[in-house]
Every structure is written in structure tokens, then in C-alpha cells.
Amino acid sequence: MEIIVCAKQIVDVSDIKIDDKTNEPILKGVDDKISDIDKNAVEEGIKIKDELGGNLTVLLVGPSEATENIKELLAMGADRAVMVPWDGSSSYDVVSKIIAGAIEKIGDHDLILCGEASLDLFSGQTGPRIAALLDLPQITYAQSLDAEDEKIVGHKDVGGKVVSIESTYPVLVTVTKEINEPRLPSLMDILGASNKPMDVWDAESLVSDDLQPGLETVEIKGVPMERKKIVFHDDLDESIEKVVEKLAKEGVLG
Amino acid sequence: MVLVYSEDKDITLELLSKGSELTESLDEELSAVLIGEDDPDQYIRHGADNVFVVKTDQETFKAEEYSDILVELMKEGEDEVLLLGADKNGQELAPRVASKLDTGCVSECTALYVENEDIITERVIYSGKALAVERFDSKPAVVTVPPKLFDPLPEDEERSGELIEKEIEVSPYPSKIVDIKEKESVGVDVESAETIVSCGRGFDNKEDIEIAQELANNFEGNAVGCSRPISADLNWLPEEHWIGLSGHKVKPRLYIAVGISGQIQHIAGIRDSDIILAINKDEDALIFESADYGIVGDLYEVLPKLIEAVKEKKT
Ligand SMILES: Cc1cc2nc3c(=O)[nH]c(=O)nc-3n(C[C@H](O)[C@H](O)[C@H](O)COP(=O)(O)OP(=O)(O)OC[C@H]3O[C@@H](n4cnc5c(N)ncnc54)[C@H](O)[C@@H]3O)c2cc1C
Numbered sequence: 001m002e003i004i005v006c007a008k009q010i011v012d013v014s015d016i017k018i019d020d021k022t023n024e025p026i027l028k029g030v031d032d033k034i035s036d037i038d039k040n041a042v043e044e045g046i047k048i049k050d051e052l053g054g055n056l057t058v059l060l061v062g063p064s065e066a067t068e069n070i071k072e073l074l075a076m077g078a079d080r081a082v083m084v085p086w087d088g089s090s091s092y093d094v095v096s097k098i099i100a101g102a103i104e105k106i107g108d109h110d111l112i113l114c115g116e117a118s119l120d121l122f123s124g125q126t127g128p129r130i131a132a133l134l135d136l137p138q139i140t141y142a143q144s145l146d147a148e149d150e151k152i153v154g155h156k157d158v159g160g161k162v163v164s165i166e167s168t169y170p171v172l173v174t175v176t177k178e179i180n181e182p183r184l185p186s187l188m189d190i191l192g193a194s195n196k197p198m199d200v201w202d203a204e205s206l207v208s209d210d211l212q213p214g215l216e217t218v219e220i221k222g223v224p225m226e227r228k229k230i231v232f233h234d235d236l237d238e239s240i241e242k243v244v245e246k247l248a249k250e251g252v253l254g
Numbered sequence: 255m256v257l258v259y260s261e262d263k264d265i266t267l268e269l270l271s272k273g274s275e276l277t278e279s280l281d282e283e284l285s286a287v288l289i290g291e292d293d294p295d296q297y298i299r300h301g302a303d304n305v306f307v308v309k310t311d312q313e314t315f316k317a318e319e320y321s322d323i324l325v326e327l328m329k330e331g332e333d334e335v336l337l338l339g340a341d342k343n344g345q346e347l348a349p350r351v352a353s354k355l356d357t358g359c360v361s362e363c364t365a366l367y368v369e370n371e372d373i374i375t376e377r378v379i380y381s382g383k384a385l386a387v388e389r390f391d392s393k394p395a396v397v398t399v400p401p402k403l404f405d406p407l408p409e410d411e412e413r414s415g416e417l418i419e420k421e422i423e424v425s426p427y428p429s430k431i432v433d434i435k436e437k438e439s440v441g442v443d444v445e446s447a448e449t450i451v452s453c454g455r456g457f458d459n460k461e462d463i464e465i466a467q468e469l470a471n472n473f474e475g476n477a478v479g480c481s482r483p484i485s486a487d488l489n490w491l492p493e494e495h496w497i498g499l500s501g502h503k504v505k506p507r508l509y510i511a512v513g514i515s516g517q518i519q520h521i522a523g524i525r526d527s528d529i530i531l532a533i534n535k536d537e538d539a540l541i542f543e544s545a546d547y548g549i550v551g552d553l554y555e556v557l558p559k560l561i562e563a564v565k566e567k568k569t
């Protein structure tokens with residue numbers, strides 16, 4: 001079983017502050033990390049590999065510094081990594097073409113795993129886009145997977161229904177965070193990760209199309225949230241009395 | 255042409271409402287797509303100039319075949335915009351269609367308008383901390399629209415339009431739906447609720463959610479909400495209650511977060527609340543940073559007292 005997990009490096013959104021003067025989000029100095037659900041995808045890939053045998057490659061298109069974060073995925077148990085440095089347009093059409101190009105260069109692929117969505121932009125576009133570019137079936141938002149040698153079944157929640165979808169390989173699957181609990185690599189695993197292969201490929205060499213983005217970002221505006229933050233922590237009866245008083249004044253006790 | 259499609263009829267009507275606004279500024283026709291059995295005339299009555307009624311073997315929604323159907327339909331015209339619903343089906347359909355048409359796609363827009371003949375969208379990014387304004391440089395502009403963002407146009411019995419039947423054969427993909435299990439639906443509508451009492455992992459077991467309901471019952475237009483783990487991990491409440499980045503976005507007058515830590519993905523769903531009250535036993539809980547009022551205490555002690563106090567204040 002040849003498994004490819006697509007992983008994205010993102011900024012840690014909980015660290016983002018909004019600049020009072022420009023009203024823009026401040027990204028400078030904010031920590032970066034692998035998007036959380038992509039670790040669930042790696043974990044699921046490792047489990048399937050352990051059961052059915054095969055290889056697991058992680059693939060990341062993004063800033064060249066991401067190699068540090070990729071090591072964490074190698075430490076978790078990926079066999080090798082492919083890194084495509086890219087600081088051009090982050091438009092989804094462009095990025096997914098590069099990813100699809102890299103997957104074709106990797107060659108054999110039975111199972112491609114993505115996260116349901118990345119935590120910074122939360123679009124969930126990349127998985128279905130890659131599937132379309134490679135003309136593959138897709139199973140999205142999988143909350144659990146039953147993988148066998150010849151076929152895989154994914155179960156997902158679709159507004160009040162649990163839908164189970166079966167596919168032969170190759171197939172693209174996007175997973176939710178409930179699918180598993182990603183393992184924490186041990187110190188030994190982390191040390192071992194440095195010896196695993198990491199290929200670095202040039203984006204332009206992977207795509208024959210021109211890479212004209214279909215979308216241009218015009219502006220990114222901060223959305224500050226002002227709250228009163230009045231917290232009562234002394235005597236409980238007193239706290240409750242005060243809060244109810246406040247709510248009544250706000251006119252929301254109706 | 256501006257084309258709208260959602261498997262969900264209510265969302266289709268909402269899309270038609272936005273669509274008719276766009277067709278006015280673009281001087282285009284508005285078409286609805288209907289795949290499968292339903293009454294196409296209702297779409298005309300709600301603003302469509304015509305309806306493509308697609309006949310196909312595909313019995314239920316599947317993104318692969320349905321994208322091929324939409325792509326096939328769109329091959330014929332010079333389409334400007336394709337509006338799809340931002341429910342789970344639409345979310346996996348839109349990027350697949352956009353990719354096949356080699357065009358841009360914006361998921362879950364919060365605003366959509368025409369400016370100097372360009373299609374402009376706004377959407378929330380960074381878990382609600384910022385708004386991205388984007389311009390399409392490609393056609394058609396594929397956009398998914400969350401439920402209830404736009405109100406349907408009033409039904410107009412007088413409107414007429416064309417029903418265009420299409421037979422579209424698509425080759426099946428090697429994937430198939432093997433099982434569909436209906437889950438219990440309770441019909442709550444957190445998006446329209448005026449007061450929401452929302453439960454987090456601070457609750458010890460499913461039965462205790464009753465206490466939250468009891469508090470909620472003291473308010474008009476109330477609903478019980480929850481954080482993602484209560485619905486997705488523990489299955490204590492159906493998806494309809496789930497609030498946050500990946501759940502419902504709510505805008506009540508009063509939001510009471512009980513035993514919820516206040517992670518940014520939860521906050522993403524409650525930013526538009528008028529007043530937020532948080533109850534948490536940990537005085538350093540993040541939720542207090544995003545609340546107007548907070549009570550530090552054990553919910554099992556706080557809730558019964560709060561219920562009494564609210565009842566008393568109201569009489
Ligand atoms: C891609 C992605 C999307 C997500 N989308 C969403 C989303 O849409 N909605 C969402 O909610 N989350 C979402 N999350 C999850 C989110 O990051 C948090 O994990 C989740 O919100 C935590 O839920 P919680 O606050 O109920 O639980 P916890 O974080 O476990 O917090 C429980 C809180 O209860 C308090 N507590 C415990 N016992 C008591 C008691 N007896 N009395 C009072 N307080 C008590 C604790 O102090 C703690 O603060 C998402 C995560 C990811 C990765």
C-alpha cells in the first residue's frame with residue numbers, strides 16, 4: 001500500500017493579534033506548525049500501513065523552513081518526506097496543481113490522505129481539488145476508516161445521517177480530527193527522523209500549466225472582538241446575584 | 255449566466271435570492287439546477303429565470319458524479335458565477351467542480367458582490383480573527399454560501415420561466431455509497447436562537463445536559479448548544495447543536511458557555527453574540543477572555559443557583 005499524506009504548515013491562529021492602528025492581523029513572530037488535522041491524517045496512514053504493509057510519504061508544499069516541522073511527521077512514523085518550497089500564490093488552484101504534480105512524480109499512490117481542512121484558512125478545498133486533478137474518487141470528512149487490501153470504507157456525518165462510502169484504490173480521503181488521537185513521537189523517534197529521506201523538489205518542474213491564480217487577495221482585515229471581561233470569582237451566591245443583575249440591565253433576561 | 259445549485263431545497267432558495275441580486279448588477283440570467291425529483295417551478299417562483307432539470311441515473315448525491323454533471327452543464331454557456339450551498343455536500347462539491355473548470359473557488363463566503371465588474375467575496379479566516387477580501391480573476395466564480403446567510407425572496411406566483419430538461423450521462427466512479435444511517439434529528443435551530451446555553455466537556459455525563467436545558471427553558475427562543483467534542487467525540491448531542499468553526503455560527507442576544515474552555519475554534523462560532531456569559535471552574539480558562547461576564551465555579555453548583563436566581567428575577 002503506497003500512502004501519501006498531504007500536510008500543510010500554518011501559523012498558530014490562537015497566537016494572532018490584531019494591530020490596533022492598521023487593523024491588520026500581525027503574523028510576524030507567530031509560531032508556525034503543521035495543521036492539526038494533518039497529524040490525524042498521518043496517524044491514520046501509519047495505522048493502515050502497520051496493518052496492510054507499505055510505505056508512507058508526507059508531502060508539503062510551502063515555506064522552505066517547514067522542513068523542521070516535517071521532521072515531526074517523520075518522527076511519528078512516515079517513511080519519507082517530499083518538500084516543495086513555494087512562496088508564490090496561496091490560491092487553492094495553484095497550490096493543488098503543485099501538490100498533484102508532486103503526487104504524479106512520487107508515482108505509485110493507492111491512498112492519498114488530507115485533513116478535512118487546514119486550521120488557518122479552513123477551506124477544505126485542497127483534498128477535492130487534488131482528487132479532481134488526478135481524476136480520483138474522494139471520501140471526505142471521514143470519521144472512521146476500514147481499510148482492506150482491495151478496498152476502503154469511510155464513514156462520515158452528513159447533517160443528521162451517517163453515510164458510508166466504499167472505494168477501490170487509488171482514492172483520496174480527507175479525515176476529521178475525531179478519527180484518532182495522533183501519537184506523540186518519543187525522543188528516540190525524533191532522533192531517528194533525521195536519518196529518514198527528505199526530497200526537495202522545485203515547484204515549476206512539477207506543473208506544466210501556467211500558474212495564474214484564480215483569486216487575488218485584495219485585503220485582509222482584522223476582526224477585533226471587544227468583550228467586557230467582568231469575571232466574578234468570590235462568593236458564589238453574590239456572584240450569581242451580580243451576574244443576574246447585569247443580565248437584567250442588558251435586557252437579555254427575557 | 256449565474257447558476258445556483260444545492261441538494262438542499264432551502265439553501266437553493268437562499269442562493270436564488272443572492273443570485274438575483276448578482277444577475278441584476280451583471281445583467282445576466284439566473285438559472286437553478288435541479289438534479290433528481292422535485293418541483294422545479296418553485297425555483298421560478300423564487301427568482302430563477304429558468305431551471306435546468308437534470309435527469310440522471312445517479313440516485314443520491316455523490317460529489318464525483320455530481321461535479322461531472324455540473325461541469326457538463328456549464329460547458330455550454332459563458333457562466334459568470336456558480337453558487338453552491340456550504341453544507342457538507344456543497345463543501346466537497348465546489349472545489350471539485352472548480353478544479354475541473356480550472357477556476358478559483360471561495361468556500362463559506364460571508365459577503366459576495368460585484369465591484370467594477372469584478373466578483374468580490376469576503377470570508378472569515380484565522381478562526382474568525384480576520385476577514386479576507388478576495389477578487390476573482392477567473393471564470394466562473396465558484397462560491398459556497400452558508401445556510402441562512404441570505405433570506406429567500408418572497409414567493410411570486412406570477413413569475414414565469416423556462417424548464418430545460420437535460421439528460422446527462424456521467425461515467426460512474428469506482429466509489430459507492432454502501433450505507434446511510436439516519437440519526438435522530440431534534441430539529442433545534444441554534445442559528446435563530448435568542449438565548450443559547452452551551453455545554454462543554456465540563457459536563458460529566460450526557461444526562462446532566464438536562465440542567466442546561468432547564469436553565470435555557472427560562473428564556474424565550476432558547477436552544478441548547480455544545481462544543482465539538484460533546485457532539486463529535488462523545489455523541490451526547492446531535493450535530494445540530496454543535497457550535498464553532500466547523501459547526502454552526504450563532505448570533506444570540508445571550509450566549510451562556512458552560513464548562514467550555516474557550517478554544518479559538520469554539521469562539522469562531524459565537525463572535526456575533528450580543529452578550530456572552532461564561533461559567534467555568536478554572537479561573538484562568540480562556541473563555542473568560544472572550545466573555546462579557548464570567549462566573550468562576552463548578553457548574554454543578556452554579557447552574558442550580560443560577561436557574562433559581564433567573565426565575566426569581568423574572569417574577
Ligand atoms: C479543525 C478543528 C475544528 C474545530 N471546530 C470546533 C468547533 O466548531 N466547535 C468547538 O467547540 N470546537 C472545535 N474544535 C475543537 C476545539 O479546538 C476544542 O478542542 C474544543 O472546543 C474544546 O471543547 P470544550 O471546551 O468543551 O472542552 P475542554 O477544552 O476539555 O474544556 C472543558 C472546560 O470545562 C471546564 N470544567 C471542567 N469541569 C467543570 C465543572 N465541573 N464546572 C465548570 N467548568 C468545568 C474546564 O476548566 C475546561 O475549561 C475544533 C478543532 C479543530 C482542530
Ligand SMILES: Nc1ncnc2c1ncn2[C@@H]1O[C@H](COP(=O)(O)O)[C@@H](O)[C@H]1O
Pocket residue numbers: 005006007008009035037038041059060061062095099113114115116117118119121122123124125126127
Ligand atoms: N500547501 C499544502 N501542502 C500539502 N498539503 C496541503 C497544503 N495545503 C492543504 N493541504 C492539505 O489539504 C488539507 C485541507 O486544506 P485546506 O484546503 O487549506 O483547508 C490539509 O489538511 C492538508 O492535508
